[in-house]
Amino acid sequence: MLACPPCLRRLARPGARSLSIIGRFRQVLAGVTALACVLGLFFALLRWRMNTPKQHLNFGHVLEERLPG
Amino acid sequence: MREAAPAPSSSHQAGSPHTRARSIQLSPLEALERGFALFRSTFPREAWRYYLGAAPLVVCFIPMWVVNGQIRLSDGALFTEAALLTGGYLLRVWMITGYVQHVRGRAFGTPMSKASGVTLGRLLTWKVMLTVAGLSTLPSIAGPAWFYTACEFASLDAQDRIERQSFTGCLALAGQWFGGSVLLFLALLPLWIAVWLNGLIVAMVVPQLLHSIFGVNTLLSTEMGVYSLVESSAFWVSLFAGTWLAVDPVIKCTFVIVYQHLRSRREGDDLRGLLATLPRDRHKKAQLIASSTAATPAAGTLLVLAAVLAGIALSLPARAAPVAPVRSTVQAVDDSAREARIQRLRQALDQESQRAIYRWHDADHPSPPTWFDKLLAKIGRSLDRAWKRLQSFLRKLWPRGLNLSAGSATGGFWQLKDLRVWLTLIALVTVAAGGVLVYLRQRRQTATLSIPLTLASIPDLSDSAAASERSEDEWFALASRLEQEGDLRSALRAAYLALLAGLAQRKWLTIRRDRTNREYLNEFARRWSRRPQASLEARKEIPEKLRGSLRQFDRVWYGSYALTPEAVTLYRQDQREFLSHV
Numbered sequence: 001m002l003a004c005p006p007c008l009r010r011l012a013r014p015g016a017r018s019l020s021i022i023g024r025f026r027q028v029l030a031g032v033t034a035l036a037c038v039l040g041l042f043f044a045l046l047r048w049r050m051n052t053p054k055q056h057l058n059f060g061h062v063l064e065e066r067l068p069g
Numbered sequence: 070m071r072e073a074a075p076a077p078s079s080s081h082q083a084g085s086p087h088t089r090a091r092s093i094q095l096s097p098l099e100a101l102e103r104g105f106a107l108f109r110s111t112f113p114r115e116a117w118r119y120y121l122g123a124a125p126l127v128v129c130f131i132p133m134w135v136v137n138g139q140i141r142l143s144d145g146a147l148f149t150e151a152a153l154l155t156g157g158y159l160l161r162v163w164m165i166t167g168y169v170q171h172v173r174g175r176a177f178g179t180p181m182s183k184a185s186g187v188t189l190g191r192l193l194t195w196k197v198m199l200t201v202a203g204l205s206t207l208p209s210i211a212g213p214a215w216f217y218t219a220c221e222f223a224s225l226d227a228q229d230r231i232e233r234q235s236f237t238g239c240l241a242l243a244g245q246w247f248g249g250s251v252l253l254f255l256a257l258l259p260l261w262i263a264v265w266l267n268g269l270i271v272a273m274v275v276p277q278l279l280h281s282i283f284g285v286n287t288l289l290s291t292e293m294g295v296y297s298l299v300e301s302s303a304f305w306v307s308l309f310a311g312t313w314l315a316v317d318p319v320i321k322c323t324f325v326i327v328y329q330h331l332r333s334r335r336e337g338d339d340l341r342g343l344l345a346t347l348p349r350d351r352h353k354k355a356q357l358i359a360s361s362t363a364a365t366p367a368a369g370t371l372l373v374l375a376a377v378l379a380g381i382a383l384s385l386p387a388r389a390a391p392v393a394p395v396r397s398t399v400q401a402v403d404d405s406a407r408e409a410r411i412q413r414l415r416q417a418l419d420q421e422s423q424r425a426i427y428r429w430h431d432a433d434h435p436s437p438p439t440w441f442d443k444l445l446a447k448i449g450r451s452l453d454r455a456w457k458r459l460q461s462f463l464r465k466l467w468p469r470g471l472n473l474s475a476g477s478a479t480g481g482f483w484q485l486k487d488l489r490v491w492l493t494l495i496a497l498v499t500v501a502a503g504g505v506l507v508y509l510r511q512r513r514q515t516a517t518l519s520i521p522l523t524l525a526s527i528p529d530l531s532d533s534a535a536a537s538e539r540s541e542d543e544w545f546a547l548a549s550r551l552e553q554e555g556d557l558r559s560a561l562r563a564a565y566l567a568l569l570a571g572l573a574q575r576k577w578l579t580i581r582r583d584r585t586n587r588e589y590l591n592e593f594a595r596r597w598s599r600r601p602q603a604s605l606e607a608r609k610e611i612p613e614k615l616r617g618s619l620r621q622f623d624r625v626w627y628g629s630y631a632l633t634p635e636a637v638t639l640y641r642q643d644q645r646e647f648l649s650h651v
Binding site: 019024027028029030031032033034035037038039040042043046047049050 | 133134137138140141142144147148150151152154155158159186187189190191192193194196197198
């Protein structure tokens with residue numbers, strides 16, 4: 001493994017620095033914010049869907065129209 | 070490794086710079102091909118991660134889409150739905166990142182790390198930003214391809230602990246393969262369309278087949294069902310989701326290949342040029358070596374023959390005799406040394422190419438077959454056998470020696486056996502066609518016979534019939550007659566019409582064709598509550614009884630509930646009794 005040139009090059013490069021606590025907190029906060037954006041997007045989409053209904057697979061009106069005595 | 074590496078590098082050095090530059094570029098089609106090979110080879114062990122992660126979001130979203138189009142929900146319920154979908158999205162990101170990481174680890178031996186909250190947070194931020202950027206540049210086509218590629222690289226970068234990755238690093242890496250990503254996007258369009266069309270055809274054809282073969286009547290097997298399906302947005306969303314689930318894991322594997330290729334170029338070791346082409350070149354070299362070794366004995370034999378012939382024809386010169394064996398001996402030693410080197414090289418190549426990291430590269434590379442490979446091979450063998458049987462059957466049907474080309478009757482003759490087969494086939498087809506015709510004719514006759522009978526039995530009981538056409542007593546008489554004839558549904562409808570006619574005669578309601586039972590009930594309840602005796606005696610059970618009667622009729626007439634003669638008699642008597650109370 002050590003004889004492999006790519007591995008040697010990779011080892012020669014400095015590794016990833018470990019994040020500070022503030023940095024970690026910032027990344028988690030950014031993730032939560034992103035998740036909140038996704039939640040808002042889903043909410044808006046579902047609300048739009050509810051306010052603009054389509055008559056797919058809804059045959060209630062057909063039954064209503066066929067009920068005269 | 071040490072033995073194998075110089076061989077391809079020397080061959081690359083021998084090539085022109087242009088060839089070298091071209092060889093290190095990964096074309097989109099090649100990436101797609103390798104990605105599919107990688108997906109196939111990792112399917113039995115890793116694909117569950119993808120589907121387990123992707124399925125909940127789809128399975129939750131589609132029913133919500135349908136329900137929200139039908140029912141008005143509160144904001145709290147909508148928020149709960151959105152939270153559930155967000156959880157599905159989070160699960161999808163987490164599981165698919167794990168899937169990609171495991172696929173990468175299996176193909177390239179990269180170390181796997183556990184996803185932490187920090188990693189997930191960073192990944193979510195990058196993905197949301199890149200998705201928004203991709204959607205906002207959608208009309209440009211090139212923009213989404215770039216951002217989507219960067220988004221895929223972000224998934225791969227997120228868990229890399231060796232190097233610290235950045236958002237701009239993903240964009241820069243995607244920029245290195247910008248042309249390839251746009252071409253890949255264009256190349257994926259036919260694939261998407263093909264999968265999508267397959268789903269559409271299945272959705273259209275399966276209900277019809279179920280109806281034709283098993284007689285299963287569904288809404289989708291009717292003509293209106295197809296129209297309602299086409300008009301349904303839920304159907305299109307489901308079709309899109311199905312297509313996405315079918316194609317997306319292959320694309321993920323494709324980007325694993327592309328990412329590894331770009332990383333290897335950045336790190337200075339051309340994975341594709343130096344190592345990954347070894348298994349493919351191995352076959353070519355083996356063929357070349359085999360052809361050269363096969364050619365050597367033939368040339369030697371010719372030389373021996375020539376020497377024998379020369380020995381017979383000419384007298385051997387004594388001077389040349391000692392020189393020739395010395396030369397041939399030196400040449401033989403060189404050849405054997407070269408042959409040994411070639412053998413060593415071949416062994417090194419074989420050994421090197423057995424490593425797991427090269428399995429993805431060559432679909433034909435020998436690797437232990439998984440259960441999925443065995444299943445595919447079994448299906449393939451079965452299909453081959455069936456196809457061969459069909460071919461042999463058709464070949465038997467075709468008359469041997471029959472030549473349809475005019476003027477060339479060489480050797481062509483009919484055999485009685487072929488003629489018999491043809492006559493049998495024609496007879497079978499004739500009998501089958503006759504059977505179909507007889508069946509169709511009988512069906513038509515049945516249809517023509519059934520219509521007058523239906524009209525004669527219930528002339529005034531169709532949906533267009535109005536209760537005001539007859540009196541209460543006439544309707545009840547008709548109900549009794551129909552009940553005796555065994556037509557229970559029509560008898561019940563006649564009793565129901567008698568009820569309406571009786572209420573209309575007593576001025577409790579006004580009969581109109583466009584009114585529903587609910588409207589009749591509301592009108593009756595309103596007039597009942599305003600009657601003069603209402604202040605003394607409310608008798609609220611009367612509207613409730615009418616509600617029960619109407620509901621009972623609706624269930625039987627529109628809901629196709631089963632009826633018994635006793636139930637019809639009871640219903641008829643109940644209506645008579647009810648009318649006697651109002």
